[in-house]
Amino acid sequence: MSEKLPPQPQDLTPPAQLPWLRRLTARLLGRGLNRLRAQHRDSWFLGHATGQRTGHAEGLREGFDEGHAVGYEAGRQVLVIRDTRAEEHGVPGLDDALFDDWRLPLTAELKKRFKADVAARLPAHAQPSAAQWKMIFSDTPSTCVIAGAGAGKSTSLVLRILLLRQYLGYELDAMTVVTFTRESRKDFISRLLQVFSQWQVPLSPVQARELVRTFHSRILPLVRSLPGFSQVRAFETLGSELPTGAEADAESNPFDLRINDAQRQQLNLCYRDLLRASPRFAELIAGLRREAIQLKALEKDHPDVQKRVAVTQLSASRDEELCDTIEDLWFRAGAWPIKGIEPSRETVEINGSRFHFHGHIAELDAWVVLGFDPGENQNYKRPGAKLPVWAEWVIKRTLFQAFCDKPVIWLGNYAEARRLTASLAGDAVAGPGFDYKVKGELAAVPLLDAFVGAAGFIENLGLDVSVAVKGMSFPQGDTDALFFEALSLYWKALEEHLLDQSPPVMTYNRMFALFGENNPENLRLLPDPLLRPMAHLMIDEFQDVSPQIVSWIRASLREIRRRGPDMHAGRAAQHSSLLCVGDDWQSIYGWRGSSPKYFMEFAKAFVSPSTTRVMLTDNYRSHQYIIDAAEHVVRSAPSIAGKKARAMGPAAGECCPVQVQERDEAALAEQVIEHYNRGESVMILFRKSADKLLISNHIQSVINVDSSLPHGQRRLKQLTYHSAKGLQADAVFMLGDCQYVTRSPYKNQVYRLAGLGKSGDPEAFDTAQKEEILRLAYVAITRAVRYCYWHVEKPGADQAGQPRASLQVDGKKVFFEDLRG
Template identity: 30%
Template sequence: MSSLIQGWEWVCSSAVKLLASLIRDHIEDANDHAFEEGRRRGLAEGRTEGYSEGLQKGQLVYKVEEAPAKPSKALDPGLYGPARFAVATVESQMRNEVALAVAAGIVRAPTEEQWRMILSDHPATCISAGAGSGKSTTLVLRVVFMLQHLGVRDEELTVISFTRASCHDLRQSLRKVLGFWRGSEISEKWANRRVRTFHSVLCGLAETSLPGRKLFTFLGDKEDPILEAGEEDVDNPITGSKLNDAQAAVIRKAYGSLFSQSQEFRSSILAIVRSQLAVAALDRSGGDLKPGRIYYAAMRDNAVREMLERLWESHGWPFEGVEVGPFEIPASLGQHKLYASGVEKATNTPVVLGFPPSSDESVRMLPVIVKDIGDYSLGKAQWDKKTILSRYAERPYIFIQSESDLKNFLLRQKVLKESSEHCLPADAPVFPVRLDGEMKEALIYEALFSQGEFIETLGIEVTQMINRMPTPQVIDVNTHFLSALGLFWPHLRKEMEQQKLHTYNQAFLTLTGVADTVRLNAQRLGALRHLLVDEFQDISPQIASWLKAMQRRLLSDNPSKPVSVMAIGDDWQSIYGWRGSAPQLFIKFVDYFRTHEALGPAGELMLTANFRSVPAVLADAERLIDRVGIKVAKRCDPKVPQLSGDHGVRLEQYSNKEGKMSREDELRLLSSEISSIYKSALAMKLKSTEKVIVMTRSGDMRDKLRSAFPQRRYPGMTICTYHQAKGLEADVAVMVGDCAPGASYPIRNMLYAASGMYPSYTYDDASADEAFRLAYVGVTRARRRVFWYVKRAGDGGTAVVYASAT
């Protein structure tokens, strides 16, 4: 039994050992498999990771993957840049060549200021060049430098000036100087193409872009410069200048047809008739009049009124449509009263009589006899009444003193009668209108055209400008005029379009608006790639916008070819604001002519040296500029030595306290003074041929003095207006008449505000500044001496600057 048990135990023990061996072998096999599997996977994964890392490192040698681009940059608004002209490498060569030209007598050696202009590397540069600074010669050398050393092609450069005369002078100088550089004569044709007026350039472009059109400016002329495709000179036309018969016929026809078609237009015109035609212009300027003057005028008034009524009886007094007075005129005169001779029945407007036509001096000298006060001439008494009413009348009144006044009054009665009877007048009334602020009256259709033209110089369509204006707070003649203008302008444009006519302003505006798409002559457009603009202070916002639009088109057509502009001018001599010029474009050149942000703002340089006038003249001239509100701040450095007898402004006031003097006496006095000055100028024995320049404020006085001093008998004497004197000079300057701004100009103040171009700067502000700049131009025409003759240096003028010294 025990052996059986032992046998069973052995069997069990063997079975356990076998099982344990099997389990051990299985575990060892599993471990071996796991090891191999782990080893295999590790090698595979290691190989993959290593290969990938090695491959990427290897690819750095021969493969570049493009990184994702950054978001697109916003379009840079700048037109000029970002590159500068490559000046540094050619500067020394230009300086050496100029030295040779100086030695040959071709040019004068430039100053360092002038060299900075010649060698400017900025593609948008503004040069503030004072009077007598030698800017024209420097401008010519800049052109030479651009053509000879900066790689600018002849056909891609244009010099622009404002008048034929200034262009002629620049061409002659450029032909001489560039001819020296190129060693051959420069043809007149080449110079004509390189130096142009703005309007000559426009004519050339319009020939392609506005085919078949005729320029309104030349309507009625025998020759139309556009037929020459812009190759002929075209002067800068003056906005507001008198229309010729052919031009007036077009405007008048449009005025008449619209009057017959539009009830709204008729209403506006008739409202202007009621408020303007034959109605006296009030003058609130100046201080209060002395109480005694008002007292005695009131004491004499009945006698004065009755004397004038008797004088008018032979001319049809009392006139049709008038209820005979006397009627008190509402006026701020305290207890004193002045009376009208009658009132207009249709409007209850007072009618005041002045002297009838052809009243001679004997009539004006008639005594006004009033008990208890001294005798007084009728002329003086009537003048006092007119002055007092102009200053203190509280409502409009009709004043009749001349044949034209009577004619206007009778026309007024005819229009008022027809309109009151609710019938259409047979013809559109044609009458003179003088808006507040205007120096002269103009026929109604001419006034509408003139104001529309002025608006367009601001670079804005007329109807767009009028729509920008806020709702009026008062209804007056200006409100009615703007309403009429807003209707008249699109009608006129339509009428002109039917005749294939356009004005310069319309051409500038049209080409500016369609610059991106219109077909333009590539050669003529290409000539505007590099611009040098002389007298830049005289351009208008409209022309500035056109220039930029043309250069933007060039850049759009070929972005790899940059454009440039150099503006040369002197805001101190900006005197054409009344026709739309804007010195702000020059003063704030950086704001209006934007450059690429990578380049930085436009370059601004100054030419301060003066090679014309002696220190005394310049010092007195700058006293005027001190009164100008907005200007470029600069100094003027005189280079001409002062001789014994030289002086600045000597002011002569030659009338009584009221500024009165007959025209004959005035002309006699001035002629005597000018004759003496001319003799003294000849005795100075200077080498110059320009001895005396006489400048007048009015064309009428200019013409009378020209008759008194014919040029053939007075060589070396020039007689012109202040505006015509710009660019001229002489040893002695004689100024006749004060430079005073006009009265406040409500319509143009509103236009300035609506344009948004001149924040906090009104048209009245601009006119006040321009009056001092005009006087400055007059003074700086003189090399050595200035004489200024005014009737009276009043607070409203500019000669008052020197009144304390006389």
């Protein structure tokens, strides 16, 4: 490609001038020649100009070529810098990971040595499977172990701890094993001590209890390390009479909602103070009381109304005598008259007939009718009457519910009346004095108990009570709106009231929130020795974890990583790790705020540079028919993909189908006695305490024999479906179906606020509970080693269409024997 010359100049530059003498000579000579007409001036200038141009052009060309060559060579050694940077300044990214990118230092030689030791010291039936070895030898920062029922996870977890302690030299104070219940903790400690003794590794019971904890016992020391909280007590352990300093080892049951006297005293004192200090709270309580104690209406076409309306006139004719009889019973019980209720036999017209009240409450402008206390003799009759008093009373109540247009307070028992008496007398320290039923709950409970239950559910989901209440909405006239506004006021006041005690008191949920992801600055106040036990965390039954606990775990792991190597200086245990064992099919505590979401989405919830996933599919407890029946019942519930258990235990060769039949307590009792007399262990599972009493009446002889034996030799257990998890028996008897019989508007709202449930599902909690009843049946069936009997009641007319686990039973399958008509 030819080089382009620079453009020609517009004006010619004159040549360089001669010295002045030569210039003068040339000028004189030139003038002479001009006079002689010997030169042509214009030609000279034309030639001079042409020559100058040509010379100039040639000079430029020669100079350009030479300059280009020299400049090009020099330019090859010079970088051409173009500024393509963005105008904004650079901002580093945020490293918010929970773990360092590291691996457990497990060499092939170490693994070989440990396997040989296990083979030599444990019996053949206790040797780990390939999948269990994968769990034991996991070297990644996070490990998720899906372990079905009877999968032998506890033994594998014990061997994992032994590996860390004895073969890698990890200090015990860098580890924590978490179990959920008192029973599972005791069982795990026993196994740990036994295995460590076989290796002759020193481990005292005190060290084992320090290592194996519940979440609740691990959080308390953290709170006590904060300035001003060294003596803080947990609200849930009030009244337990624990010695000073022993609360950290308390084995509280996170699923026990019962309130004892010491706790109730604090609830009532706070209620008294808030009622006096807050006019709005007092107004809300008055509205709730009016709604709670007023007799609930029935539609006139309700079956009970239609059945009893025909005897209206007959019932009215004997009503005054019925009032006399009931008042006499109340008077003898010391429950009548009631201060604040004016005795008055005013009458009201009910469907054309006249009935009587017992009194009037001016403060509420409501009429009072006394009921028949359940503690009285159910066969008690008026003189000459055909029906017992309780039956006459039920007829009257039904007619009042359908046809009375006045506000009526129906006092059904003496205890209810005593609470109302205290409330009307202004004894606020006795509490509100009435029960309240939040929509979606199965029964009414004392108002403050309802406050505790609702607040606990909200906080377990990782939400602040006031913030959650602010995010709710209720239809016009819905008294739950009053309830939750009152709860918001009360819960804030209660937390302040508890902290004002000496020593201060705090709920466990409040403790977890103090060290959750919303309060990372509190974790920074902890000394290394208090945080270090969270470094290598192993959690059993992880499917029952709550969002509140997940937040605390993540915050703790993040803080450990933030502190870096200095936290582990001079120690064998370095970095941090998390190993979680669970089974999403056994997640049955959603009604308390737990969720299997964090186990099912483990890698998303606990982001790690590398995660090991282990599937333990061998079942060492039950035979294949029991496994298949249980999995068939639960299969429609969302679950981790790829799960299919296989029988591997002593009962693996047996094939006895799960027998399903219509509920018959007498037949069930005969089966129980038969299996017990054969020397087998027996477990009876029930849904309601009334069922336990009912079946106990049929098997009293077995109960008497079994209770006389030493504890370790007893072979009969009577438990709720929920409390049976982790246990087993040769023969399991399930009394009652697993049903979801209600819907919870407020829990649906809170579930959405917590980000749980499927997007777009307006009833996310109800959906989760319909899935949970299937998991509950799965847990119950898989308690059986050899035999399982399921006695299912027929659903009533009002239960048609409601979800029930027994609907999943398929009598065409070989693993079911369906004897129902």
